[in-house]
Amino acid sequence: MLLLASVAGDARAQEPPGWRAGVANARITPQTSLWMAGYASRKKPSEGVALDLNAKCLALDDGSGSHLVIVTLDLIGVPRDLRDAIERHARQKWDLPSAALLMNASHTHCGPELRPDRLDGSAAGDEERKAGGAYYEGLKATLCGLIDRAIGALAPAKLEFFHARAGFAMNRRRPTEKGYINAPYPDGPVDHAVPVLRVSGADGSPRALLFGYACHNTTLNYFKFCGDYAGFAQRDIEAAHPGVTALFAIGCGADQNPYPRGTEEQAQQHGRALANGVEAALLTVPKPIRGPLKIGLKEISLDFAPAPSRAELEKIAIESKDPDRGHARRLLQELDREGKIRSTYPYLVQVIRFDDDLTVVALAGEVVVDYSLRLKRELAGPAVWLMGYSNDVFGYVPSVRVLKEGGYEAGGAMHYTSLPGPFAESIEEKIIAAVHELAR
Numbered sequence: 054m055l056l057l058a059s060v061a062g063d064a065r066a067q068e069p070p071g072w073r074a075g076v077a078n079a080r081i082t083p084q085t086s087l088w089m090a091g092y093a094s095r096k097k098p099s100e101g102v103a104l105d106l107n108a109k110c111l112a113l114d115d116g117s118g119s120h121l122v123i124v125t126l127d128l129i130g131v132p133r134d135l136r137d138a139i140e141r142h143a144r145q146k147w148d149l150p151s152a153a154l155l156m157n158a159s160h161t162h163c164g165p166e167l168r169p170d171r172l173d174g175s176a177a178g179d180e181e182r183k184a185g186g187a188y189y190e191g192l193k194a195t196l197c198g199l200i201d202r203a204i205g206a207l208a209p210a211k212l213e214f215f216h217a218r219a220g221f222a223m224n225r226r227r228p229t230e231k232g233y234i235n236a237p238y239p240d241g242p243v244d245h246a247v248p249v250l251r252v253s254g255a256d257g258s259p260r261a262l263l264f265g266y267a268c269h270n271t272t273l274n275y276f277k278f279c280g281d282y283a284g285f286a287q288r289d290i291e292a293a294h295p296g297v298t299a300l301f302a303i304g305c306g307a308d309q310n311p312y313p314r315g316t317e318e319q320a321q322q323h324g325r326a327l328a329n330g331v332e333a334a335l336l337t338v339p340k341p342i343r344g345p346l347k348i349g350l351k352e353i354s355l356d357f358a359p360a361p362s363r364a365e366l367e368k369i370a371i372e373s374k375d376p377d378r379g380h381a382r383r384l385l386q387e388l389d390r391e392g393k394i395r396s397t398y399p400y401l402v403q404v405i406r407f408d409d410d411l412t413v414v415a416l417a418g419e420v421v422v423d424y425s426l427r428l429k430r431e432l433a434g435p436a437v438w439l440m441g442y443s444n445d446v447f448g449y450v451p452s453v454r455v456l457k458e459g460g461y462e463a464g465g466a467m468h469y470t471s472l473p474g475p476f477a478e479s480i481e482e483k484i485i486a487a488v489h490e491l492a493r
């Protein structure tokens with residue numbers, strides 16, 4: 054069935070084309086205990102649920118043949134093969150072009166682990182891996198059904214943009230004599246913007262509020278499933294606006310943490326602060342958002358810095374501790390298997406233009422705040438909305454500044470993955486150039 058259903062046969066067919074929107078949500082809380090994502094130090098699977106995890110979908114049709122399907126997830130990330138599976142389904146069933154699918158995960162560290170390679174070296178056993186794999190397959194089916202329902206619900210709509218601020222994110226890269234450490238650093242760059250897209254029905258009543266914030270969704274580090282501050286913010290907004298679906302899209306907050314952090318009460322407070330940011334935005338003058346949609350999705354090749362030699366890796370694999378040892382071992386396995394270590398990463402850049410009113414840039418990976426600040430400057434004119442953690446979440450995406458400074462986001466975090474890391478310094482200009490090309 055084609056997405057573009059005409060409204061032939063009634064008077065509306067004569068009117069200029071306008072937006073249609075459809076919204077759906079699905080509960081994706083695991084029904085059993087599962088190994089959790091986010092912290093390599095986890096020693097046991099989940100124990101209960103603090104707040105249900107949700108997947109939500111906003112489908113848009115600009116009335117002139119272009120569509121956009123946004124899926125937001127209370128999960129650690131979007132593995133590329135998850136996006137590929139949903140993209141395939143949307144193409145086959147709805148003729149949706151791949152560029153028209155945007156998937157964003159809130160990066161809660163209190164959801165199930167979806168990335169099997171992150172279980173290497175963890176305490177997870179075969180049973181836990183099997184249960185995680187079963188959940189992942191079920192998730193794919195759930196998400197296919199989710200977008201079917203959102204697209205099936207397309208109905209005339211009005212789109213408006215708002216923005217305000219929330220202040221709980223703080224830069225987490227503190228310079229010390231021993232280099233950059235993960236600790237609150239009030240003098241580092243931040244992006245406190247809270248962008249909001251309000252979607253209302255033909256009768257004027259709001260149906261969806263899509264909002265964003267650039268901050269790690271990591272107030273919590275415990276063993277209950279929970280959407281963290283982003284989950285509580287969505288809950289609070291939906292409670293205050295009956296009938297509305299609240300969707301959270303995380304921004305370029307890879308080097309930002311919510312502070313203070315550690316307790317469920319603090320996660321609720323940050324969620325409240327973000328919900329207040331959304332409510333404050335809604336008090337301002339709305340900016341009408343017109344079509345047409347112009348969407349571009351491009352895969353670019355990012356270079357890694359040269360990997361260590363076999364001799365160097367063998368030394369690290371014997372003499373160092375984890376995560377360096379495990380990382381060196383995985384690279385040695387790749388060297389044995391493939392004859393070489395991968396030197397590039399296929400990186401997804403997506404740009405969505407709502408005429409000259411709003412430009413949404415959705416970047417893959419855990420993107421540091423420099424990209425947000427730079428692109429908002431360089432693309433200004435329309436409202437500019439930066440999303441990170443989109444379409445493929447594989448690891449950190451540092452700027453040149455962060456790469457030069459070093460530390461966790463620069464390359465340290467890659468030692469928990471199978472990627473060679475760090476990226477080469479060409480990373481920033483390659484990503485920025487691709488965004489500009491797609492935004493033209």
Ligand SMILES: [Zn+2]
Binds near residue numbers: 160269307419
């Ligand atoms: Zn992260």
